[in-house]
Amino acid sequence: MKHLWRLLPFSFILLLAGCGVENLSALDPQGPVADMQLSLIQLSLYIMILVIVVVFAVYLFVLIKFRERPGDTHIPKQVHGNRTLEFIWTTIPILLLLMLAVPNVMDTFTLAETSIPEADEDGVEPVPGEDYVTIRATAHQFWWEFEYPELEINAGQEMYIPTDTRIIVELEASDVIHSFWIPALVGKQDNVPGITNDLWFEAPEEGVFFGKCTEICGPSHWLMDFKVIAVDQSTFTTWADTMAAPPAEFTEPQGEVAVEGRQIFEANCIACHAIGDEGGAVGPNFTNYADREVVAGFLEHTDENLREWIRDPQSLKPGNEMPAFDESTLSEEELDSLIEYIDTLQILE
Amino acid sequence: MSNAKAQPKSVLWDWLTTVDHKKIGIMYMVAGLFFFALGGLEAILMRIQLMFPEFSFLGYQTYNEVLTMHGTTMIFLAAMPLLFGFMNFIVPLQIGARDVAFPFLNSLGFWLFLFGGLLLNVSWFTGGAPDAAWTAYVPLSSDSPGHGVDYYVLGLQVSGAGTLIGGINFLVTIINMRAPGMSMMRMPLFTWSTFVTSMLILFAFPALTIGLLLLMLDRIFGGAFFDVAAGGNVVIWQHLFWIFGHPEVYILILPAFGMFSEIIATFAKKRLFGYSAMVFATLIIGFLGFMVWAHHMFTVGMGPVANAIFAVATMAIAVPTGIKIFNWLLTLWGGRIKFTVANLFALAFIPSFTMGGVTGVMLATSAANYQFHDTYFVVAHFHYVIIGGVVFGIFAGMFYWWPKMFGYRLDETLGKIFFWLFLIGFHLTFFVQHFLGLMGMPRRVASFLDGQGLNEMNLISTIGAFMMGVAFIILVITLIVSRKNTDNVDDPWDGRTLEWATPSPVPEYNFAQTPLVRELDALWHEKYEGDGKMKAAEPLDDIHMPNGSILPIFISLGLTVASFGLIYSTHVITVIGLLITFGAMFVRSIKEDHGYHIPVSEIKRGKGER
Ligand code: HEM
Ligand SMILES: [Cu+2]
Numbered sequence: 013m014k015h016l017w018r019l020l021p022f023s024f025i026l027l028l029a030g031c032g033v034e035n036l037s038a039l040d041p042q043g044p045v046a047d048m049q050l051s052l053i054q055l056s057l058y059i060m061i062l063v064i065v066v067v068f069a070v071y072l073f074v075l076i077k078f079r080e081r082p083g084d085t086h087i088p089k090q091v092h093g094n095r096t097l098e099f100i101w102t103t104i105p106i107l108l109l110l111m112l113a114v115p116n117v118m119d120t121f122t123l124a125e126t127s128i129p130e131a132d133e134d135g136v137e138p139v140p141g142e143d144y145v146t147i148r149a150t151a152h153q154f155w156w157e158f159e160y161p162e163l164e165i166n167a168g169q170e171m172y173i174p175t176d177t178r179i180i181v182e183l184e185a186s187d188v189i190h191s192f193w194i195p196a197l198v199g200k201q202d203n204v205p206g207i208t209n210d211l212w213f214e215a216p217e218e219g220v221f222f223g224k225c226t227e228i229c230g231p232s233h234w235l236m237d238f239k240v241i242a243v244d245q246s247t248f249t250t251w252a253d254t255m256a257a258p259p260a261e262f263t264e265p266q267g268e269v270a271v272e273g274r275q276i277f278e279a280n281c282i283a284c285h286a287i288g289d290e291g292g293a294v295g296p297n298f299t300n301y302a303d304r305e306v307v308a309g310f311l312e313h314t315d316e317n318l319r320e321w322i323r324d325p326q327s328l329k330p331g332n333e334m335p336a337f338d339e340s341t342l343s344e345e346e347l348d349s350l351i352e353y354i355d356t357l358q359i360l361e
Numbered sequence: 362m363s364n365a366k367a368q369p370k371s372v373l374w375d376w377l378t379t380v381d382h383k384k385i386g387i388m389y390m391v392a393g394l395f396f397f398a399l400g401g402l403e404a405i406l407m408r409i410q411l412m413f414p415e416f417s418f419l420g421y422q423t424y425n426e427v428l429t430m431h432g433t434t435m436i437f438l439a440a441m442p443l444l445f446g447f448m449n450f451i452v453p454l455q456i457g458a459r460d461v462a463f464p465f466l467n468s469l470g471f472w473l474f475l476f477g478g479l480l481l482n483v484s485w486f487t488g489g490a491p492d493a494a495w496t497a498y499v500p501l502s503s504d505s506p507g508h509g510v511d512y513y514v515l516g517l518q519v520s521g522a523g524t525l526i527g528g529i530n531f532l533v534t535i536i537n538m539r540a541p542g543m544s545m546m547r548m549p550l551f552t553w554s555t556f557v558t559s560m561l562i563l564f565a566f567p568a569l570t571i572g573l574l575l576l577m578l579d580r581i582f583g584g585a586f587f588d589v590a591a592g593g594n595v596v597i598w599q600h601l602f603w604i605f606g607h608p609e610v611y612i613l614i615l616p617a618f619g620m621f622s623e624i625i626a627t628f629a630k631k632r633l634f635g636y637s638a639m640v641f642a643t644l645i646i647g648f649l650g651f652m653v654w655a656h657h658m659f660t661v662g663m664g665p666v667a668n669a670i671f672a673v674a675t676m677a678i679a680v681p682t683g684i685k686i687f688n689w690l691l692t693l694w695g696g697r698i699k700f701t702v703a704n705l706f707a708l709a710f711i712p713s714f715t716m717g718g719v720t721g722v723m724l725a726t727s728a729a730n731y732q733f734h735d736t737y738f739v740v741a742h743f744h745y746v747i748i749g750g751v752v753f754g755i756f757a758g759m760f761y762w763w764p765k766m767f768g769y770r771l772d773e774t775l776g777k778i779f780f781w782l783f784l785i786g787f788h789l790t791f792f793v794q795h796f797l798g799l800m801g802m803p804r805r806v807a808s809f810l811d812g813q814g815l816n817e818m819n820l821i822s823t824i825g826a827f828m829m830g831v832a833f834i835i836l837v838i839t840l841i842v843s844r845k846n847t848d849n850v851d852d853p854w855d856g857r858t859l860e861w862a863t864p865s866p867v868p869e870y871n872f873a874q875t876p877l878v879r880e881l882d883a884l885w886h887e888k889y890e891g892d893g894k895m896k897a898a899e900p901l902d903d904i905h906m907p908n909g910s911i912l913p914i915f916i917s918l919g920l921t922v923a924s925f926g927l928i929y930s931t932h933v934i935t936v937i938g939l940l941i942t943f944g945a946m947f948v949r950s951i952k953e954d955h956g957y958h959i960p961v962s963e964i965k966r967g968k969g970e971r
Contacts, residue, residue, distance in 0.1 A: 032800030033814035038732045039799050052729040053799075060719035067686060067715050074693045075708065078629070079700070087889070088696045093635035093688075101687040102680060109676045112726060117669045119728035124665035188501040189595065191660060191735060195801045199731025202661045204596065205500060206589035209662035222813075226735040226803040228494050229501060231421040234806035310810060330421055 036222040038195040045123065045198045045213040052119055059108050123199075126180050126210040141252055142245065144178040147171060151183070151190035151203040153229055154236040154332050155296050155309055165255040166286065168296020169309050170239045171223070174248035176216055183209040191227035194240050200226050215242040220305060232329040237309045247360065254359045255299050258288040262299065265356055273353025276346050280337065287357070295334060302358035315351050322347065378909035380464035381869055385471050386450030387766060392475055393443035399482070400439050401833055403431035408790075408826040411819050414811035424807035425492040426509065430482075432495030433513065436609065437520060438478040440747070443755045444616045445474075445527055448555045450766050452531065454860035454867065455552045457540025457876045457883075462533040464907045465949070470527035472917040477520025480921050484512035494805055496606070499587035499598045503579045508928050514577045515924035519917070521566055521573070528562030531555055540859075541898040542878035546640070549858045549882075550633060553640050554619030557647040558612050564651065565608035572601035581927055596661060603654035611650040614746065615643060617754025618685060621707045624761050625689050627854050628704035629696025632882060635688040642681035642688075649678045659730045668727040675725035682718055686711065701854070702776035706757035709784050710749060717745025720795065735805070738798030744791045756783075756836075763843075764850040768866040772846065775839040779832050786828025793818040857885035862895045870904045873964045901965070903958040910954075915945035 032039055041047045128146065129138045138144055140162035148159040149171070158167045173179050183192050185203035193200035198213035215221070225236035243251065265274050284294035291298075304313050308329055311317040322342070325334040342350070376384060406427050410418045419427060453461055461467050484490040491513035493502035502510045535556045539548070548556075576598070578584035585591035587598055626633045633639060655663060655671040663671075689711060698704070720742040724733050733739060764770045797818050802809060809815050850865040862884045863871060874897035880886035887895055923938025925931075 032796075033812070036801040036813055037799065038801065039796075046732075049729055049732050052726055053723065053732065056723045056726050056729060060723060063683075063719055064715060067690070068712060070687075070690050070694075071711055074690055075698065078693060078696050078698050080697045084697060086697065088629070088631050090632040091634060091691075091695065092632065093638060094691070097687075097691065098635055098638050098684065102684060105680050105683045109679060109722070112722070113673050113676055116672055116726045116728055120669050120672065121665045123728055123731070124668075188504065189498055193803070195732065195799075199729075200660050200734060201731070204661060206593075206595060207662055222801060224801065224803050227498070228425070228805040231425060231492075231807065233425075234421070234803070234808050237810075 033222075035196045035219055038199075040196060042196040042217060042219065042221065043198070043213055043215045046194075046196055048119055048122070049199050052116060055115065056112050059112055063105075063108070123211070126212045128180060129178060141249070142174075142177070144180060145173060146180045146182065147173075148182045148184060149192055149203070151185045151192065151225065151229075151236075152333075153187050154225070154232040154329060156223075156225075156236075156238040157293065157296065160252070163252050163256055164289075165252060166289070166293065166297045167255060167300070168285075168298070169306075170241055170300075170304060172241050172243060172248060172251050173215060174245045175218055175242050176214060177245070178212060178214055180212045181210060183211070188229050189227050190225045190229050190236065192223070193226045194221055194223045196221050197240065202227060215240070218242050218244060231331045235308075235310050235329050237306075239305050241305075243360075251300070251359055255288075258299050262287055262357055263290065265353055269349045270353045270356055272346075273349035273351070276342070276350045277353055280342065281350075284334070298354070298357060300357060300359045301354050302356065303360050315355070318351055318354070319347060322350075375909070377914060378468075378911045380460075380468045380907050380909055382449050382453050382461045382464065382467060383766070383867055383869075383871075385467050386446045386448075388471055389442045389446035389449060389474075390766070392471075392478070393439055393441075393446055396434050396438035396478060397440075397443065398833070398837075400431050400434035401830065403427045403434065405826055405830050407431065408823040410808065412823040413820070414809055414813075414816050416808060419807075421807035422489075422492065425494070425805075426490040428805060429491045429494050429497075429509075429513070430485075433481065433491070433517070434478075435747075436495060436613070437517060437524075438474075438481070440613050440751050440755070441524065442474060442478075444558075444613065444751070445524075447551075447620070447755075447758050447762065448531060448558075448616060449527075451762060451860055452552050452555050453534065453538070454765075454863060454871060455549045455858050456535065456538060456543050457859050457872060457878060458534065458538040459871050459875075459904065460907070461530050462537055463530050465910060465913065466526050466530050468910065469913040469916055470523040470530065472913045473523030473526065473920070474520045475523075476917040476921045477516050477518070477523065480519060480924055481512055481516030484509050484516075487512075496602055497576070497598075498602075499576065499579075499595045500589070503576060503587045510576075511580055511928040514573050514580065515927060518570065518573050518577070519920050519924060521569055522920075523917075524562060525566045525570075528559040528566070531559040532563065535559075540872075540875050540878055543883070546637065547878055547881045547883070549619075550622035550636075550639055550643075551616070551619035551858075554615040554622075554643055557643050558615045561608045561612045561615070561647055561650060565605045565612065568601050569605035572598060572605065575601075577927070581930060596658075599658050599661060600654070603657045604651075607654040607657065608650045610743075610746070611646060613751045614754075615647065617710075617751045618643065620754045620758045620761070621689065621710055622692075623858065624703050624707040624757050625692050626882075627761075627857055628699045628701060628707070629693045630699075630855070631692055631696040632857075632885075633688070634691040634694075635684075636881060638684055639688055642684045645681040646678060649674065649681070653678065656725055656727075656730075659727045660734050672725050672727040672730075676722055679718065679722050686715060686718075701760065702771070702773055702780055703757045703760035703854075705777065705780045706753045706760070709780070710753040710757070713745060713749030713753065713784075713787070717742060717749050720745065733798065735803055736798030737794040737802045737804055740804050741791045741794035741798065744787075744794075748787055748791070756780075761854070762860075764853050765860055765863070765865050765867065768847060768850055769844050770846040770848075770850060770853055772839050772843040775835060775842070779835040779839060782828055782835065783832035786825045786830075786832055789825030789828065790822050791825070793821050797822075852884075855888075857882040859883050859895070862887075870906060870959055870964070873904075874901055875899050901961055903960050904964065905956055905958055907956045908954050910949070912945045912949050916942050919943075919945060 041050045128144050131137045146162055150157040156169055158171045183201055183203045185205045190203040191200045192203055197215055201209045201211045219242055221240040223238040223240055265271055282291040284292045285298045287299050307313050307317045308321050322337050324336050325332055410424055489507045489509045491509040493505050493510055575586040579587050585593045587593045587595050622633050653675045656675045659668050724730055760771050760776055800814055802815050852861040876895035877898040919938045919941030923935045926935030926938055
């Protein structure tokens with residue numbers, strides 16, 4: 013029993029690290045930036061636990077020792093104060109805070125270093141898409157647009173990145189303020205209209221990471237999720253090349269139904285949803301729609317959910333910009349072929 | 362005079378026109394409790410919505426409205442007025458004054474607050490409450506459809522004017538109206554913190570006023586201060602809001618600190634440890650409170666230099682706050698601690714507030730703040746300081762001063778049930794939220810998805826909220842059933858400060874003769890070093906009192922009418938409203954009113970009854 017007690021502080025740390033769902037929790041970091049931030053959180057937590065332990069110990073002692081006992085009527089000595097004590101409890105907190113402030117200032121500056129990497133000793137310039145990737149994340153009510161300026165890509169809702177590569181994200185907003193947060197990879201920065209903010213991070217492991225909007229931006233703020241998909245370098249290159257120049261079958265599909273679906277897409281959808289660089293940008297880009305993890309940023313990706321969304325986007329995500337397509341604009345059969353076409357827009361397995 | 366009060370209509374008239382700081386204090390308390398119940402109901406509605414994942418109880422739009430109104434109501438219409446109630450009732454008594462410096466303005470301040478608060482809540486019935494959260498960040502607020510945000514702008518503008526007037530009044534009162542011998546360094550801590558709070562109000566509220574004015578111009582008159590497309594800037598709003606908003610949290614917590622200082626000293630039967638350090642710490646906190654506003658904006662893109670500076674400045678506030686915590690602990694040390702309900706709340710405050718304070722330092726760590734910001738971690742933090750600090754202070758103050766204010770003692774047994782339920786419910790609700798935030802739950806979300814590991818803790822949180830709700834009902838019952846405890850109400854706790862030298866209920870002139878203050882803790886000094894009675898600083902004489910007036914209601918009503926005119930852009934009504942207001946002010950200016958005198962004979966009768 014006795015040594016179990018010694019484990020207590022550690023169990024608290026364990027409790028903190030590894031809490032929550034994988035790839036969603038800031039307590040289970042999956043990259044160097046979130047690691048650095050969790051270390052700082054832990055440092056502050058230890059200092060604070062120290063403070064709490066001291067305060068609680070004095071507190072409990074005082075309450076037990078000096079409680080009024082039955083029949084006690086003495087008048088306690090009226091003490092004015094004590095210089096030494098007051099000096100001690102002014103200085104020690106200052107020292108504790110310095111222990112936290114110094115690493116914090118250093119980390120704050122490290123996190124702000126968002127420039128692209130410099131050329132190496134031989135003067136070889138870094139290659140975008142391989143040595144680093146710049147992504148412009150524009151927030152809209154209530155979806156995310158990811159442009160890759162150097163690679164000439166526009167993607168919606170899902171941000172593909174190569175593993176182990178420096179990712180620089182420029183943040184913008186098209187309507188109100190939003191905020192870009194990937195808890196397991198990097199803390200948040202705001203998307204502010206009229207301003208471009210930025211941040212950087214890396215993802216050493218492949219995986220699908222949860223991203224969220226954390227600034228209230230309207231009724232469907234809570235549904236403004238996105239995904240970060242980290243893949244190996246060669247997969248990323250395939251993805252990027254296809255996104256930049258979609259193959260012919262994406263725009264001229266094979267098979268009768270899909271051809272019909274494509275026509276319906278052109279008639280109803282393309283004004284807002286582009287494929288490649290062809291089409292509007294009122295809604296998310298559709299080039300790799302069949303690869304999408306989720307529909308509308310939050311619904312499991314099934315044909316059923318896609319149908320439901322197209323029929324009535326407002327009840328699923330109130331306040332978004334997409335109009336409803338009911339039976340009078342799109343018959344059941346037309347919707348079938350539309351979805352069959354959309355299901356062909358696949359880049360990765 | 363007493364037979365005139367017997368008629369019910371006159372009682373109502375008396376309250377509507379009163380300029381007596383005690384009655385105004387009571388009205389602040391009653392209105393504050395009403396809004397507290399309303400804000401609490403809104404909190405419960407939100408917690409029901411968040412009880413299960415993807416639960417639909419309120420719609421998402423309605424959730425945002427309830428969220429906005431909960432925050433706005435709790436801060437502006439519940440916490441501040443309840444504190445103002447205590448300040449109004451207690452501070453003049455503590456400094457041995459007959460009233461505040463400007464009784465008429467005092468009444469005006471109250472009615473402006475009440476009309477502003479009611480105006481804000483009218484929005485529920487006119488097509489939707491404000492929905493851009495209590496911080497009303499532009500452009501979400503400036504673009505918000507409907508009239509909800511217009512109600513927010515004008516409701517806060519009207520009630521904010523009341524607060525500003527109240528703050529100035531307290532400053533003048535405390536500077537000018539202290540009884541002979543009551544030097545600044547003999548003032549009770551609650552008076553000191555009221556003084557510092559009033560300074561904060563004086564400097565902070567103008568920033569809010571300007572922000573609201575710009576927002577009003579944008580929304581109602583087509584201005585473009587916050588319209589990026591027209592060259593406006595949206596970050597300016599955040600600066601204006603937090604230059605007000607950060608001092609605002611000290612406006613709330615400092616009076617509570619003052620109350621705890623008095624209550625802990627009284628129930629430990631000891632002089633406050635380190636009185637001058639406590640005063641100094643209050644001043645430092647008040648000053649630093651203006652230097653740290655941008656710690657609410659670490660993620661908005663201010664750059665690492667500003668972030669680092671504001672992070673360090675914020676951490677510095679922990680030092681004076683820590684000094685206070687240790688001074689309270691050392692006040693208890695060596696005392697004879699009595700566990701009354703008032704003291705239970707004061708004692709529960711120490712660990713609860715410490716927990717909220719340390720998460721404050723964690724949040725001030727800018728590089729880590731990128732993870733904490735706008736998540737449930739923040740929700741947990743500020744409820745720990747606001748409930749664990751301000752609300753516990755209000756409850757402690759209620760149980761402590763109720764006999765003085767209302768002439769009866771609150772039942773201790775019911776009070777203790779209330780205390781324990783509330784305390785446990787509070788920690789249950791908010792402790793788990795620290796983890797929810799770090800596990801990926803943003804704040805201000807109308808719901809959360811299933812399968813993200815957030816279900817259990819949200820359920821626990823809601824259960825805690827229900828416990829607090831039940832506790833509040835028990836409090837209301839306590840307030841009602843305790844009315845029979847009218848014995849031993851003048852000085853039930855062996856008080857240390859001047860308010861306990863008056864009879865309960867306090868006569869309208871407070872002190873028949875202005876007392877002479879000879880020491881800190883003036884009454885305690887006379888009780889334990891003297892003959893138990895305050896020495897008089899003046900001979901018994903007629904007392905000059907101000908007359909009541911109905912004009913404050915008209916001034917406030919006029920502004921409310923004008924607000925409706927602005928909200929619906931019907932400027933005929935705006936003009937009518939302003940005419941009412943300025944007309945009432947004009948009447949006030951030209952009408953001579955010299956007040957009246959209470960003759961010595963009546964004062965003697967009052968003293969005899971005691
Ligand atoms: C009965 C106890 C209370 C409960 C259960 C409660 C619950 C909540 C909940 C669920 C939220 C919404 C969080 C979110 O969606 O981000 C919230 C926000 C808030 N609460 Fe409370 N609350 C309580 C008491 C108070 C008190 C006493 C105050 C202040 C005096 C207060 C001030 C606020 C503020 C300022 C917000 C933020 C509103 C906003 O984001 O616009 N709350 N509270
Ligand atoms: Cu958003």
